[in-house]
Amino acid sequence: PFSPKCALKEENVAPPTNMLNVHLVPHTHDDVGWLKTVDQYYYGDRNDIQHAGVQYILDSVVDQLLKNPDRRFIYVETAFFYRWWKRQSPSMQQTVRQLVDEGRLEFVNGGWCMSDEATTHYSAVIDQMTMGLRFLNETFGACGRPRVAWHIDPFGHAREHASMFAQMGYDGFFFGRLDYQDRTHRMVQLEQELLWRASDSLPPPTADLFTGILPNGYNPPEGFCWDQSCDDPPIRDDPDLEDYNVNDVVSRFLGIAKAQVRRTNHIIMTMGSDFQYENANLWYKNLDKLILYVNALQANGSKVNVLYSTPSCYLQELHRANLTWALKTDDFFPYADSDHDFWTGYFTSRPALKRYERISNSNLQVTCNQLEVLAGPASRTGPFGEGESQTMKKAMAVAQHHDAVSGTEKQHVANDYARRLANGWQRCQVLVSNSLAALSASSAKRIYCDNLNISVCPLTESSRKFAVTVYNPLARPVSWAVRLPVNGSAYAVSDAKGAAVDCQVSRNRGFAVNELVFQVQAPPLGYSTYSVSLLQNGPPPASMKPRHPAAIQNEYLRVTFDPDTGLLSSLANLETKQSIKLTQNFYWYNASDGNNTESNQPSGAYIFRPNSSTPFIISQTAKTETVQTSVVQEVRQWFSPWVSQVVRLYAGRGVGGGNQSICGICSTCLGKEVITRLDTSIQTAEVFYTDSNGREVLRRKKDFRPTWTLKQSEPIAGNYYPINSRAFIKDDADQLTVVTDRSQGGGSIHNGSLEIMLHRRLLYDDVRGVAEPLNETSHIFPDGLVVRGRLLLSLERPPVAADTHRLIAQEMVLQPLLTFTDGDLNPNTRLEVRGVGVGNVCLLEHQFQSWESKVSSQPVTVSLQKLFSTMEVVGVSEMNLSANQWKDEMRRFAWAPQTDETPVLKTFQDISPWEVTLRPMEIRTFLLRVVLR
Ligand SMILES: *[C@@H]1O[C@H](CO)[C@@H](O)[C@H](O)[C@H]1NC(C)=O
Ligand SMILES: *[C@@H]1O[C@H](CO)[C@@H](O)[C@H](O)[C@H]1NC(C)=O
Ligand SMILES: *[C@@H]1O[C@H](CO)[C@@H](O)[C@H](O)[C@H]1NC(C)=O
Ligand SMILES: *[C@@H]1O[C@H](CO)[C@@H](O)[C@H](O)[C@H]1NC(C)=O
Ligand SMILES: *[C@@H]1O[C@H](CO)[C@@H](O)[C@H](O)[C@H]1NC(C)=O
Numbered sequence: 058p059f060s061p062k063c064a065l066k067e068e069n070v071a072p073p074t075n076m077l078n079v080h081l082v083p084h085t086h087d088d089v090g091w092l093k094t095v096d097q098y099y100y101g102d103r104n105d106i107q108h109a110g111v112q113y114i115l116d117s118v119v120d121q122l123l124k125n126p127d128r129r130f131i132y133v134e135t136a137f138f139y140r141w142w143k144r145q146s147p148s149m150q151q152t153v154r155q156l157v158d159e160g161r162l163e164f165v166n167g168g169w170c171m172s173d174e175a176t177t178h179y180s181a182v183i184d185q186m187t188m189g190l191r192f193l194n195e196t197f198g199a200c201g202r203p204r205v206a207w208h209i210d211p212f213g214h215a216r217e218h219a220s221m222f223a224q225m226g227y228d229g230f231f232f233g234r235l236d237y238q239d240r241t242h243r244m245v246q247l248e249q250e251l252l253w254r255a256s257d258s259l260p261p262p263t264a265d266l267f268t269g270i271l272p273n274g275y276n277p278p279e280g281f282c283w284d285q286s287c288d289d290p291p292i293r294d295d296p297d298l299e300d301y302n303v304n305d306v307v308s309r310f311l312g313i314a315k316a317q318v319r320r321t322n323h324i325i326m327t328m329g330s331d332f333q334y335e336n337a338n339l340w341y342k343n344l345d346k347l348i349l350y351v352n353a354l355q356a357n358g359s360k361v362n363v364l365y366s367t368p369s370c371y372l373q374e375l376h377r378a379n380l381t382w383a384l385k386t387d388d389f390f391p392y393a394d395s396d397h398d399f400w401t402g403y404f405t406s407r408p409a410l411k412r413y414e415r416i417s418n419s420n421l422q423v424t425c426n427q428l429e430v431l432a433g434p435a436s437r438t439g440p441f442g443e444g445e446s447q448t449m450k451k452a453m454a455v456a457q458h459h460d461a462v463s464g465t466e467k468q469h470v471a472n473d474y475a476r477r478l479a480n481g482w483q484r485c486q487v488l489v490s491n492s493l494a495a496l497s498a499s500s501a502k503r504i505y506c507d508n509l510n511i512s513v514c515p516l517t518e519s520s521r522k523f524a525v526t527v528y529n530p531l532a533r534p535v536s537w538a539v540r541l542p543v544n545g546s547a548y549a550v551s552d553a554k555g556a557a558v559d560c561q562v563s564r565n566r567g568f569a570v571n572e573l574v575f576q577v578q579a580p581p582l583g584y585s586t587y588s589v590s591l592l593q594n595g596p597p598p599a600s601m602k603p604r605h606p607a608a609i610q611n612e613y614l615r616v617t618f619d620p621d622t623g624l625l626s627s628l629a630n631l632e633t634k635q636s637i638k639l640t641q642n643f644y645w646y647n648a649s650d651g652n653n654t655e656s657n658q659p660s661g662a663y664i665f666r667p668n669s670s671t672p673f674i675i676s677q678t679a680k681t682e683t684v685q686t687s688v689v690q691e692v693r694q695w696f697s698p699w700v701s702q703v704v705r706l707y708a709g710r711g712v713g714g715g716n717q718s719i720c721g722i723c724s725t726c727l728g729k730e731v732i733t734r735l736d737t738s739i740q741t742a743e744v745f746y747t748d749s750n751g752r753e754v755l756r757r758k759k760d761f762r763p764t765w766t767l768k769q770s771e772p773i774a775g776n777y778y779p780i781n782s783r784a785f786i787k788d789d790a791d792q793l794t795v796v797t798d799r800s801q802g803g804g805s806i807h808n809g810s811l812e813i814m815l816h817r818r819l820l821y822d823d824v825r826g827v828a829e830p831l832n833e834t835s836h837i838f839p840d841g842l843v844v845r846g847r848l849l850l851s852l853e854r855p856p857v858a859a860d861t862h863r864l865i866a867q868e869m870v871l872q873p874l875l876t877f878t879d880g881d882l883n884p885n886t887r888l889e890v891r892g893v894g895v896g897n898v899c900l901l902e903h904q905f906q907s908w909e910s911k912v913s914s915q916p917v918t919v920s921l922q923k924l925f926s927t928m929e930v931v932g933v934s935e936m937n938l939s940a941n942q943w944k945d946e947m948r949r950f951a952w953a954p955q956t957d958e959t960p961v962l963k964t965f966q967d968i969s970p971w972e973v974t975l976r977p978m979e980i981r982t983f984l985l986r987v988v989l990r
């Protein structure tokens with residue numbers, strides 16, 4: 058896989074085989090926002106918060122690389138490199154190209170950012186990687202393509218990330234953080250390097266990724282930090298001066314190198330850390346000397362060889378060793394760095410930002426990736442010119458960073474991420490308006506209601522007549538319930554053909570008096586329009602019955618409530634004739650304040666540490682009201698002034714009890730971590746299942762880790778796992794799936810029980826650098842940020858045949874886009890258009906795991922020519938997952954596992970370039986050349 062031009066010079070490629078080779082990797086870890094915003098970090102602004110300026114790092118490193126051709130450097134975050142590159146002169150760009158061509162400056166990872174692994178959705182991760190990697194390819198060609206994935210800082214590692222990296226063509230992966238018990242175990246077993254088989258559906262080696270755990274996080278060995286931010290002694294090598302210390306430095310270095318036991322005679326040392334190399338001279342001057350003096354001892358028989366290196370050069374040597382490696386098939390969650398320090402709080406931290414990121418992803422996929430292509434150039438004319446989709450794409454890419462959507466940044470930085478997304482939305486709305494105008498041949502002004510999430514929309518609240526356009530981003534027909542705030546008490550709704558649509562008005566919980574509800578349908582990747590008009594003499598709004606309802610029911614599901622407590626008490630699937638006991642309620646854990654005999658670790662943005670394993674119940678009973686009409690059946694529950702919920706069943710909807718909760722945590726003297734818990738009659742034997750980045754599902758067992766014997770010291774926090782889109786519990790008869798609308802943390806602490814953490818408000822910092830308590834308020838919510846969320850439930854028979862939970866999970870991720878126009882519809886407007894497809898780069902994916910479903914876990918063959926109704930595909934080229942390399946040029950290192958019990962999976966050949974077959978869980982990326990029919 059190494060093209061010779063990019064490789065090390067021959068004399069360095071094969072370091073002496075009879076020596077211990079120490080690969081020094083000069084690097085900087087540049088967070089794309091954390092204590093400062095991404096732009097403050099770039100410029101080196103607000104150095105009073107943290108001294109860090111990425112522009113100076115790149116200036117200084119390039120200058121120092123030119124001074125000695127042996128020196129090497131790796132760069133990781135393309136969000137920063139891009140900012141720097143576009144401000145350089147052509148001659149500086151030429152110089153940098155040459156450094157890249159010669160392998161002296163090497164890109165590793167190369168995505169826009171180093172994404173978080175616990176709280177991201179795979180579609181957004183692929184997008185941000187694609188953006189960074191395609192920029193590198195366009196700018197530097199093949200020599201700019203990173204060979205190694207590099208996630209030195211994320212706080213736990215997801216299997217789906219490993220699978221994606223394998224499919225993006227990386228030869229290997231390095232990271233810094235793993236559970237402290239796992240690290241010790243692997244050191245003893247010599248398993249710090251392993252082969253990660255990251256899919257149970259894709260045939261090996263498709264999702265196999267060689268994985269290396271760095272010896273000291275991503276820091277230099279102790280005593281060898283020569284950055285301006287460090288205090289370690291420089292190498293003082295003039296014997297005429299005071300304090301000559303070469304012998305001392307060399308012998309300390311040899312001690313550390315020899316103590317690092319690995320399977321080959323190559324070891325790696327990361328020489329750098331957060332925002333280091335701003336004055337690169339300090340580092341390089343001392344590293345030059347270190348290499349000189351350590352290697353000089355070889356003349357006297359020393360068997361240690363030190364060299365400037367990069368992760369890919371180190372990886373090349375491991376590959377050359379031709380060994381077999383321990384096989385791993387689970388993941389690296391949860392991460393603990395000590396016995397009471399589980400990094401499981403950030404799975405939920407900043408739930409409003411997590412939701413905003415997820416809904417922005419949906420919006421981006423819909424507008425920028427679909428409508429832009431659908432409508433062509435017409436969509437791009439507007440006040441912002443060509444740049445409209447780019448703003449959203451960059452805002453989303455930055456939001457994937459491991460201190461962004463993770464919720465582990467300072468408050469002002471969280472605000473900055475949200476502001477970037479809001480700018481992106483604004484520009485995408487111009488694009489959507491242009492696209493829909495072009496497609497529907499209508500010039501009506503499109504209005505967006507960004508605050509429908511809190512039931513606010515000035516147009517629908519005031520207009521007597523308006524139209525709603527629904528765009529369906531999914532490749533299959535879907536129907537949704539639309540809820541609009543209105544002030545009238547009766548409305549008529551009709552579809553595009555003028556047929557009346559059943560609708561209902563009921564009392565609203567928001568600012569408007571009432572809420573109008575009706576079902577809408579839109580064709581795959583297409584849209585439809587509904588018109589709404591106020592009726593003068595309509596029936597009065599549906600009345601609320603303030604009593605405990607016995608049950609609500611549609612043709613698929615029955616949800617029963619306890620008449621005494623008002624709580625949910627059972628759930629039945631009427632189609633499959635199954636029924637379970639199901640009690641649901643809200644609780645909060647009292648967060649540790651750090652004053653505690655076992656450890657002084659408080660709960661914070663990263664860490665979850667309840668001070669008791671028994672959560673407080675918010676209320677034993679719920680006050681309830683119910684509405685039951687032909688459109689929707691709902692029970693509204695009030696648990697306390699700050700926790701309420703609506704349980705909904707829509708008519709004709711095959712799946713899911715809709716479930717909405719509001720939860721603003723009142724400021725008190727206690728840190729609170731609020732959960733909802735479902736206690737069921739399902740016999741779970743301490744096992745539950747969570748998804749990885751929205752794709753494959755992993756099995757989780759209480760107080761258990763598949764690859765080492767766990768000593769459990771935090772009975773709740775140590776059993777929490779990230780849930781990105783769904784979790785389920787099951788026994789032989791029943792499977793209950795909960796689909797979430799954002800990433801959250803959750804666990805199954807008791808038999809038959811599943812809990813999900815919804816919101817957190819904390820009084821103390823958890824001493825991992827952010828130096829602020831997670832205490833979210835806003836001017837609208839001075840008493841604590843209010844968060845609204847939605848959970849969907851489905852009850853199925855395992856192994857699931859109907860696949861309903863997978864389908865609703867997808868609907869939750871890609872939500873329909875609603876736009877509004879005031880007044881009458883123009884009768885000439887073309888109202889329903891079938892959509893066309895997803896752009897020049899087209900991702901086709903199989904949604905099911907191989908074992909998941911009898912029906913859906915079969916290979917499917919797709920005809921690219923029949924994919925789009927309005928465009929003809931005239932050329933097809935397959936690419937790697939991140940679209941920065943042609944598939945037929947993708948050659949990865951082969952690595953052999955120590956034991957391999959994976960069943961041989963059948964391989965499939967495409968019938969023709971136009972007819973492609975997808976196996977379970979496969980994602981394939983194609984570059985299509987299309988012409989309009
Ligand atoms: C090698 O050994 C000789 C003789 O002991 C000594 O004079 C010389 O300084 C040593 N070289 C180094 C680089 O330590
Ligand atoms: C790698 O090892 C295998 C068996 O252990 C051997 O058959 C093969 O020739 C080796 N390859 C190289 C390049 O040394
Ligand atoms: C509602 O959505 C808007 C963006 O459209 C966002 O700014 C706001 O925070 C959301 N409100 C809640 C309560 O989630
Ligand atoms: C611990 O207790 C002391 C004394 O009651 C108090 O001042 C402090 O804020 C508490 N919390 C922490 C994290 O030290
Ligand atoms: C949390 O925020 C509120 C509102 O800004 C403030 O009054 C309170 O002092 C904060 N609490 C802590 C522990 O920082």
Ligand SMILES: *[C@@H]1O[C@H](CO)[C@@H](O)[C@H](O)[C@H]1NC(C)=O
Nearest residue numbers: 194195196198940941942943
């Ligand atoms: C990579 O970039 C080069 C130009 O630098 C271009 O010719 C090539 O097509 C690109 N490869 C892919 C897969 O986009």
Ligand SMILES: [Zn+2]
Nearest residue numbers: 086088210459
């Ligand atoms: Zn970081």
